[in-house]
Amino acid sequence: MKNTRNTIAKSAILELIKNSEVALSHAEIQKMNQELCDRVTIYRVLDRLVAEDVIHKIATPDGTIKYAACHHHDNHHHTHNHVHFSCEKCHSVTCLDSVEPSFNVPKNYLVKQVNFTLSGLCPDCI
Amino acid sequence: MKNTRNTIAKSAILELIKNSEVALSHAEIQKMNQELCDRVTIYRVLDRLVAEDVIHKIATPDGTIKYAACHHHDNHHHTHNHVHFSCEKCHSVTCLDSVEPSFNVPKNYLVKQVNFTLSGLCPDCI
DNA sequence: TTTTTAAATGCAACAAAGTTGCGTTTTATT
DNA sequence: AATAAAACGCAACTTTGTTGCATTTAAAAA
Ligand SMILES: [Mn+2]
Ligand SMILES: [Mn+2]
Ligand SMILES: [Zn+2]
Ligand SMILES: [Zn+2]
Numbered sequence: 178m179k180n181t182r183n184t185i186a187k188s189a190i191l192e193l194i195k196n197s198e199v200a201l202s203h204a205e206i207q208k209m210n211q212e213l214c215d216r217v218t219i220y221r222v223l224d225r226l227v228a229e230d231v232i233h234k235i236a237t238p239d240g241t242i243k244y245a246a247c248h249h250h251d252n253h254h255h256t257h258n259h260v261h262f263s264c265e266k267c268h269s270v271t272c273l274d275s276v277e278p279s280f281n282v283p284k285n286y287l288v289k290q291v292n293f294t295l296s297g298l299c300p301d302c303i
Numbered sequence: 304m305k306n307t308r309n310t311i312a313k314s315a316i317l318e319l320i321k322n323s324e325v326a327l328s329h330a331e332i333q334k335m336n337q338e339l340c341d342r343v344t345i346y347r348v349l350d351r352l353v354a355e356d357v358i359h360k361i362a363t364p365d366g367t368i369k370y371a372a373c374h375h376h377d378n379h380h381h382t383h384n385h386v387h388f389s390c391e392k393c394h395s396v397t398c399l400d401s402v403e404p405s406f407n408v409p410k411n412y413l414v415k416q417v418n419f420t421l422s423g424l425c426p427d428c429i
Numbered sequence: 430t431t432t433t434t435a436a437a438t439g440c441a442a443c444a445a446a447g448t449t450g451c452g453t454t455t456t457a458t459t
Numbered sequence: 460a461a462t463a464a465a466a467c468g469c470a471a472c473t474t475t476g477t478t479g480c481a482t483t484t485a486a487a488a489a
Contacts, residue, residue: 180457182466183457217469221466236365241366278419282421283421287429292422297415303411329476341439347438432487444478446475454465
């Protein structure tokens with residue numbers, strides 16, 4: 178992988194994501210960031226953090242992309258095959274690391290990743 | 304529900320979606336349609352077809368929204384809780400109606416819909 | 430069939446989201 | 460301290476999605 182550097186913007190954005198209970202979108206990060214760095218830099222930092230496997234992308238049912246910190250259970254390879262919950266009302270997106278769905282892998286398809294999202298009402302909105 | 308009408312644009316767009324093996328995005332429909340109707344009309348027709356429960360939306364892992372025809376198994380209520388497959392290479396999105404995942408619904412959450420997407424390589428790209 | 434009414438459309442204008450190129454700044458190695 | 464390239468800001472651009480409004484059109488009513 179290409180050499181990456183630690184910058185103020187990168188650290189700040191990663192902290193925002195790590196400290197957040199819910200996954201954050203680019204727009205949300207931008208609002209929380211305001212004067213820290215340019216809009217474009219946020220896009221580039223997010224891409225870098227994803228490439229470095231420090232955060233992961235979550236596509237919500239309405240097509241919004243959100244970002245959440247990865248929880249490395251062991252030191253080596255980890256997957257993002259856990260379930261996410263997207264609240265219809267407050268639009269929060271949460272990782273449900275404990276929920277592990279089971280399914281039959283269809284023949285003729287090579288499954289590399291799974292992206293499971295439940296939607297409805299979160300505990301705060303129920 | 305509000306009265307809806309059958310128009311040339313609506314019929315044509317629905318045919319495109321019904322005849323397609325894979326789910327289609329707004330952009331793809333627009334290209335296939337070219338001179339049939341305005342860009343904005345496509346957005347409005349898609350919204351209408353979703354509201355009428357004739358097609359359903361699928362959010363792909365990269366945030367693109369695609370549309371696929373609903374398969375009503377019985378005459379009455381039906382769900383969209385089946386799995387979708389998104390190909391990394393050709394970006395095709397397919398409904399895998401037969402795959403039925405099982406999982407434990409987390410406490411304190413009210414689950415209304417599930418959106419399960421597998422990604423990797425489709426049979427054509429394997 | 431003709432009239433009527435509201436749904437649907439096209440168009441223009443706008444807003445939001447994401448991308449690209451490039452000159453400048455900054456990180457981290459030498 | 461000097462160096463190299465990663466990262467940045469900024470401007471310009473493309474793509475995607477939304478809104479208002481005058482006009483057209485589908486379908487119900489007369
Ligand atoms: Mn997650
Ligand atoms: Mn489907
Ligand atoms: Zn909520
Ligand atoms: Zn494919």
